[in-house]
Amino acid sequence: MGKDIKRFLEVMGRERRYIAEADGENSLTMGLEAARKVLQEASLTGEDMDMIVFASQTPEYTYPTNALLLHHMLQGKRRTITQDSNANCAGMVAAVEQASRYMQANPSIHYTLVVGSDYSSINCNPEDEITYPNFGDAAAAVILERSKEPGGLIDSLYYTNSDDCYNIMFPACGLSNIYQEGITPEQIRIRWTPFDGTVCVAAAIADLKELLVRNHLTTDDISAFCLSQFSLKNIQLIQEGLGLNDEKFIYVGDEFGYTATSSPFIAFQRGVEDGRIKRGDYVFFWSVGAGWQIPTMLFQY
Incomplete structure (x- = not known):
């Protein structure tokens, strides 16, 4: 388009990125892969989760919640709390903070799975030099565990x-x-x-x-x-x-x-x-x- 954005990309700190496959990949599928990976590394299963929170500003669905769909895909138990949250780019930090606060108040919650996933590239205008070259697509997942050891939030x-x-x-x-x-x-x-x-x-x-x-x-x-x-x-x-x-x-x-x-x-x-x-x-x-x-x-x- 004749726009030189090299300096802009230097200031933003961009060199390369990963883009989701347009055919069949989205924030939910990426979140599922991250969730499966973190559960495997923690030697836990979906049935162990007492709470599942899915944080996204680009959810694949608004209903049912993506957390509910994730619960189904991970074969969660009936007593699981499921909810979606959206604080835009601050979403996963806010979700971990608020899930931690809730766990401090509710002793029956032993494990919480928090997933943050955004499929942003598909929503960027290809003619916009700010968003289109800046965003990458990815998901992350963490497990919060109730413990008698010091630490956590x-x-x-x-x-x-x-x-x-x-x-x-x-x-x-x-x-x-x-x-x-x-x-x-x-x-x-x-x-x-x-x-x-x-x-x-x-x-x-x-x-x-x-x-x-x-x-x-x-x-x-x-x-x-x-x-x-x-x-x-x-x-x-x-x-x-x-x-x-x-x-x-x-x-x-x-x-x-x-x-x-x-x-x-x-x-x-x-x-x-x-x-x-x-x-x-x-x-x-x-x-x-x-x-x-x-x-x-x-x-x-």
């Missing part, structure tokens, strides 16, 4: 600023209008109004610092920062704001593209794989959803 904060709530919209025309005569695919796909992507950085730095202070920790106590992989520049600015080098900040957005809701947990998985994150380590999760909704979560692995 330590603390969390939410920051919400809805002043720019119309900058990113999908479907662009609104769900009630998708069947209207004359509506084109471009009017349904993601509408992305350009904005300053660093707008969330100051809030991130402030909330990370506040959680450290109120839990009597310092950045020396934190083994890893698993942040939204939306922008490498944002991660670098947060890193500078905390006065840290890049050793503790895990970045995988150059390999996977921006996978939206799952991105902090794909970074977490990489940290576990390469030894930067070990049992007992303190880890920060942080992400930002359109609008802006920003959860920050302190976890002990």
Whole structure:
């Protein structure tokens, strides 16, 4: 199209990505594969899960819930709580935080499966240089376990600023209008109004610092920062704001593209794989959803 976006891709930190197969692959099938993998690695089955949460901003279905379909595919038991959640790109961080809070309040929940999956590429306008080259498709899954050992969710904060709530919209025309005569695919796909992507950085730095202070920790106590992989520049600015080098900040957005809701947990998985994150380590999760909704979560692995 004659648009030079090399500098943009450098700032975002993109090199390559993975795109779902257009024929038969979607957020539900990707989520199922992630769920099966994490259950196998934990030597558990779908029947062991007391709660299943499916976080997505691109669910394959709005009803029945994708969590219910996942429950069926994994042969879950009758006493399983199933629910979908959507906090846009912040969805899986929010889902893990809220499932952890619920488990703290309900002693009958021993295992919770949280799946985050987004099939974003199909919803991007091929003529939009911001979204189309930026998103990758992926799913991640984690199992939360009730345990007498110390650890798990330590603390969390939410920051919400809805002043720019119309900058990113999908479907662009609104769900009630998708069947209207004359509506084109471009009017349904993601509408992305350009904005300053660093707008969330100051809030991130402030909330990370506040959680450290109120839990009597310092950045020396934190083994890893698993942040939204939306922008490498944002991660670098947060890193500078905390006065840290890049050793503790895990970045995988150059390999996977921006996978939206799952991105902090794909970074977490990489940290576990390469030894930067070990049992007992303190880890920060942080992400930002359109609008802006920003959860920050302190976890002990």
